[in-house]
Amino acid sequence: MLAPHIKRNVDxxxxxxxxxxxxxxxxxxxxxxxxxxxKRLEGIDNIRINRYGCTSIYQKVKLSEDKxxxxxxxxxxxxxxxxTPQHLIEVVFPWLRGLExxxxxxxxxxxxxxxxxxxxxxxxxxxxxFQLDPNKGTILQQAIELxxxxxxxxxxxxxxxxxxxxxxxxxxxxxATAGKNGQFRTPRHIIRCMxxxxxxxxxxxxxxxxxxxxxxxxxxxxxxxTKCTTPASLRIEWDGTPxxxxxxxxxxxxxxxxxxxxxxVGLDNDRTMVRIGxxxxxxxxxxxxxxxxxxxxxxxHDDDMLKQVLASERYQVVLANPPFxxxxxxxxxxxxxxxxxxxxxxxxxxxVTNKSELLFIWRMLDLLCVGGRCAVIVxxxxxxxxxxxxxxxxxxxxxxxxxEAVISLPSGVFQPYTGVKTSIMVFQKETRKEDRYQWQPVDxxxxxxxxxxxxxxxxxxxxxxxxxxxxxxxxxxDMMEKYRMRYEPDTSKLDYYQPEYTTERWRLVDxxxxxxxxxxxxxxxxxxxxxxxxxxFAELPTDPEQALExxxxxxxxxxxxLAECIIYSKLSSKLSKNGNTDTADKRDSQLESLLKKxxxxxxxxxxxxxxxxxxxxxxxxxxxxxxxxxAAERAGESIKRRILSDQSIIIDVFEDGNYTEALSDIxxxxxxxxxxxxxxxxxxxxRKEGILTEPKHWTAPVRIYRENVEWQSEDGTLKGSxxxxxxxxxxxxxxIKLYNGHGDLNEELLDPDCIESRxxxxxxxxxxxxxxxxxxxxxSVVDMIHEIKRKETEIMQGxxxxxxxxxxxx
Numbered sequence: 001m002l003a004p005h006i007k008r009n010v011d012x013x014x015x016x017x018x019x020x021x022x023x024x025x026x027x028x029x030x031x032x033x034x035x036x037x038x039k040r041l042e043g044i045d046n047i048r049i050n051r052y053g054c055t056s057i058y059q060k061v062k063l064s065e066d067k068x069x070x071x072x073x074x075x076x077x078x079x080x081x082x083x084t085p086q087h088l089i090e091v092v093f094p095w096l097r098g099l100e101x102x103x104x105x106x107x108x109x110x111x112x113x114x115x116x117x118x119x120x121x122x123x124x125x126x127x128x129x130f131q132l133d134p135n136k137g138t139i140l141q142q143a144i145e146l147x148x149x150x151x152x153x154x155x156x157x158x159x160x161x162x163x164x165x166x167x168x169x170x171x172x173x174x175x176a177t178a179g180k181n182g183q184f185r186t187p188r189h190i191i192r193c194m195x196x197x198x199x200x201x202x203x204x205x206x207x208x209x210x211x212x213x214x215x216x217x218x219x220x221x222x223x224x225x226t227k228c229t230t231p232a233s234l235r236i237e238w239d240g241t242p243x244x245x246x247x248x249x250x251x252x253x254x255x256x257x258x259x260x261x262x263x264x265v266g267l268d269n270d271r272t273m274v275r276i277g278x279x280x281x282x283x284x285x286x287x288x289x290x291x292x293x294x295x296x297x298x299x300x301h302d303d304d305m306l307k308q309v310l311a312s313e314r315y316q317v318v319l320a321n322p323p324f325x326x327x328x329x330x331x332x333x334x335x336x337x338x339x340x341x342x343x344x345x346x347x348x349x350x351x352v353t354n355k356s357e358l359l360f361i362w363r364m365l366d367l368l369c370v371g372g373r374c375a376v377i378v379x380x381x382x383x384x385x386x387x388x389x390x391x392x393x394x395x396x397x398x399x400x401x402x403x404e405a406v407i408s409l410p411s412g413v414f415q416p417y418t419g420v421k422t423s424i425m426v427f428q429k430e431t432r433k434e435d436r437y438q439w440q441p442v443d444x445x446x447x448x449x450x451x452x453x454x455x456x457x458x459x460x461x462x463x464x465x466x467x468x469x470x471x472x473x474x475x476x477x478d479m480m481e482k483y484r485m486r487y488e489p490d491t492s493k494l495d496y497y498q499p500e501y502t503t504e505r506w507r508l509v510d511x512x513x514x515x516x517x518x519x520x521x522x523x524x525x526x527x528x529x530x531x532x533x534x535x536x537f538a539e540l541p542t543d544p545e546q547a548l549e550x551x552x553x554x555x556x557x558x559x560x561x562l563a564e565c566i567i568y569s570k571l572s573s574k575l576s577k578n579g580n581t582d583t584a585d586k587r588d589s590q591l592e593s594l595l596k597k598x599x600x601x602x603x604x605x606x607x608x609x610x611x612x613x614x615x616x617x618x619x620x621x622x623x624x625x626x627x628x629x630x631a632a633e634r635a636g637e638s639i640k641r642r643i644l645s646d647q648s649i650i651i652d653v654f655e656d657g658n659y660t661e662a663l664s665d666i667x668x669x670x671x672x673x674x675x676x677x678x679x680x681x682x683x684x685x686x687r688k689e690g691i692l693t694e695p696k697h698w699t700a701p702v703r704i705y706r707e708n709v710e711w712q713s714e715d716g717t718l719k720g721s722x723x724x725x726x727x728x729x730x731x732x733x734x735x736i737k738l739y740n741g742h743g744d745l746n747e748e749l750l751d752p753d754c755i756e757s758r759x760x761x762x763x764x765x766x767x768x769x770x771x772x773x774x775x776x777x778x779x780s781v782v783d784m785i786h787e788i789k790r791k792e793t794e795i796m797q798g799x800x801x802x803x804x805x806x807x808x809x810x
Contacts, residue, residue, distance in 0.1 A: 013143060029276065032171060036279075039147055045057050057103060058072045150167060169188065187413065188219070194377075199227075200224060201227075207267070207319075209318070209320055212273050213277045214277035218284055231683060233248065238501060260287055266290065274292065277289075292306055292309060294310070297356065312366050313370065320376050335351070337363055337366045338352065338359060357378060357379055361378070365429060371430075373428050375425070380420075396436070397427055399445040401430045405483060406763075409423055415463060448701065449702060450699065450700055453479045454765075458474055475696060477499055477681075494689070498688055502543075503678070504543075507533065517672075537672050544675075555627070555670065559666050563602055566601075567598045567602050567632065568598075568635075595640055608660070612664070694769075700753070705732075705751070706748065706751050711732060755767075
C-alpha cells in the first residue's frame with residue numbers, strides 16, 4: 001500500500017500530464033511509466049555492475065569516425081540536470097527505443113559473446129516516444145521533481161523498488177476506460193483469488209495469453225514469494241494485498257532463479273499494453289521479462305521465434321482474462337489448435353468458430369501440459385451458449401478434462417469498464433493433445449461433478465464508484481476457504497468463513513524518521529522498510545486510537561505542567577517590566593494582554609518542534625498542536641484565576657534550554673504516531689455461524705443415469721437399472737444408447753438435473769438449490785402454491801380472451 005502522500009504526488013503527476021494536453025489515460029500512464037522506468041533503470045544497472053560485475057547498459061558508442069554518443073547522458077542522474085523535453089526527445093528516447101539491443105549487447109559482453117535467443121526478440125520499446133510538447137519544459141521539470149520526491153527519503157534499492165512497483169499499480173488503478181476489443185484492467189483482488197486457487201509453485205512455467213499490463217504474472221510471483229515466507233513475517237491487507245513476503249525460505253540462488261523472466265510469459269496483441277507490461281515486470285524486479293507482442297490465436301510460422309513461446313503443452317499454469325467481445329479472422333487461426341467445423345467437405349477445413357472468448361480457452365488447453373491448471377474469466381455466454389462451438393467446448397472440458405469449479409461473479413465487478421456478467425472457470429488438463437477428441441458417449445466423463453459458488457458481495461461496491469468495503473463481509477474469502485474444502489463431505493453449507501480485521505498505523509523508516517529517533521535501536525533496525533508504529537515503539541498498542549490515548553494520558557500532564565511554567569515565567573517578566581497599574585480594570589486588561597502574549601510565546605516554542613513530524617502525512621502534528629494549545633489554554637486560565645484572587649503561585653522555573661529540551665521530548669512522543677492507516681486481515685479465515693440463510697455453494701453431477709425400476713435383465717436375475725448402492729448396473733449400461741447416430745441425447749436416460757442432460761450447461765444458476773421461506777404473514781407453502789395456481793388460471797383466461805379478440809379482428 002502506498003502512503004497517502006505518495007498517492008497525492010502520483011495524482012499530481014497525472015494532473016501535470018493532463019494539463020499538458022495528454023488526456024488519454026492510457027497514454028498518460030505510459031508517459032509517466034517511461035519516466036519511472038528511466039529512474040529505475042539506473043538503479044538496476046548499478047546493481048548489475050556492483051553486485052554481479054556486469055557490463056553497463058550506458059556506454060559510449062562509436063557511430064562513425066567523427067561521431068561518438070555517450071549514453072551516460074541517458075542516466076536519470078543526467079536527466080535531472082538537463083530537464084528539457086528536447087534532451088529526452090533527441091537523446092534519451094532514441095536510446096530507449098534500442099534498449100533491448102543494449103541489454104543484449106551487455107549480456108553478450110558478460111557471457112563471452114553468447115546470449116539467449118529470447119533476448120533478441122520483442123523490440124517492445126522500438127516505438128517508445130515521449131509525447132510531451134517540447135514547449136512544456138516547466139511541466140517536465142515539475143514531473144522530474146515529483147518523481148524524485150517519491151523516493152527522496154530512502155537510500156536503498158529495495159525500498160525504491162517497492163515504492164516503484166506500488167506506484168505503477170496505483171497508476172494503473174486510475175485507468176477507467178476500456179481498451180479496444182473488450183480489453184480492460186482486471187481488479188487485482190480478483191486476480192489474487194484466481195492465482196491462489198491455482199496455487200502456482202516455484203519452478204512452474206506460467207503464461208497469460210492475454211496479458212495486458214502483466215497483472216496475473218506479477219501476482220503469481222507475489223503468491224510464490226508469499227508461500228515461501230515465514231508466516232510470522234507476513235502481513236495481508238484487507239483486500240488480500242501481501243506485504244513483507246520476503247521469501248525468506250529461499251536462499252539467494254533460489255530467489256534470483258525464481259525471478260527469472262523465463263517462468264512468466266505474457267502475450268498481448270496491443271503494443272502499448274506489451275510495453276507497459278514489460279516495464280511493469282522490470283519495475284517489480286523481474287530479469288528479462290518474457291512479455292511479447294503476439295496474437296495468441298494466430299498461426300505461427302516455423303521461422304517465428306515466438307513459436308516456441310506458444311508450443312503445445314509447455315506450461316503448468318495458465319491465468320487469463322481474455323477479451324471476449326471480438327471476432328477474429330478465421331483464415332489466420334492456428335489450424336493445429338482449434339477444432340474444425342466438421343469432418344468432411346468444406347467444414348473439415350473451417351475452424352468451428354471465430355468467437356475470441358471460445359478460441360482463447362482452446363488455446364489455453366493447448367498450452368497446458370497434462371496436469372496443468374487454468375483459471376480464466378469468461379462471459380456468462382460461454383457457460384450456457386447453445387451454438388455448436390459453445391457446446392463442443394464445454395463437452396470437451398467436461399469429458400476429456402476436469403472442470404474443478406465455476407465461480408459466479410456479480411455483474412458490477414468490472415465497473416466502471418463494463419457491467420457484463422462474468423464467471424471464473426477453473427479446470428485441469430487430463431488428456432494429451434494427441435489423444436483429444438477420442439471420448440465416446442459410452443465412456444464416463446472425466447469430470448464427475450462441478451463445484452459452484454455464487455459471489456454476491458466482495459471487496460468493493462458494485463456500482464461505478466467501486467468504493468472500498470474494507471473490514472466488511474466479503475464472499476471471496478468464504479469462497480476461497482470452501483474451495484479448499486470442496487472435497488470434504490462434512491462441511492456445513494451454512495458456515496461462513498471470514499478473516500478477522502485489525503487496524504494499524506504504518507510508516508516508512510526513512511532518513512527523516514532515523515534522524516528524529518536516532519537513539520532508538522528498533523527504529524534503526526527497520527531502516528528503509530515499512531513498519532507499524534507498535535513495532536518501532538514496543539510500548540505502544542497495535543490500535544492507533546489506543547496508541548493516541550496512551551500517549552495523551554502520559555504526555556498531556558507533562559505538557560500542561562510545562563505550559564504553566566513557561567507561560568507564568570514569561571508573564572512574570574512582562575509584569576515586572578510594565579509595573580503596577582492604577583485601577584483594577586487596567587490591571588485586568590493588562591493581565592489579559594500580557595497573558596495572551598506569554599501564551600503565544602509558549603505556542604511559538606512548541607511550534608519550533610514542527611520539524612520532528614512527518615508534514616507530508618500530517619497525522620501526529622495536528623494532534624500535538626491540539627494538545628499544546630489545550631495545555632496553554634488551561635494553564636492561562638489557571639494562572640489568571642490565581643493572580644486575580646491573589647493566590648500565591650509556586651512554579652518551578654527552568655532555564656530556556658531546559659524548556660526547549662522538555663518540549664522536544666514531548667513532541668517526539670507525539671511524533672511516534674505519524675504514519676498512515678492500514679487495515680489488515682488475519683492469515684486464516686474463521687468459521688462464523690448464523691450469517692447465511694441459504695448456501696452460497698453447491699455441486700452438480702455431470703452424468704447421472706435416471707433410475708428405471710421396470711428394467712430387468714434377459715434372464716430375469718437383475719431387476720431395476722440401479723443396484724442397491726444406487727449405481728447403474730453395467731449390464732444396463734451395455735444395452736442402452738445415450739446418443740443416436742446424429743449425436744442427439746436420449747434425454748429419458750439421464751437425470752434432468754445433471755449437467756450432461758442440460759446441454760453441458762455450466763451456468764451456476766442452473767443448478768442452484770431451491771430454498772423456500774415461509775411468508776412473513778404466516779401463510780403456508782401449500783397455500784402459496786394454491787395462490788399461484790389461481791393466478792395462473794386468471795392469466796390463462798385473460799390470454800384466451802385476448803386471442804379471441806385478435807381472431808375476431810382478423
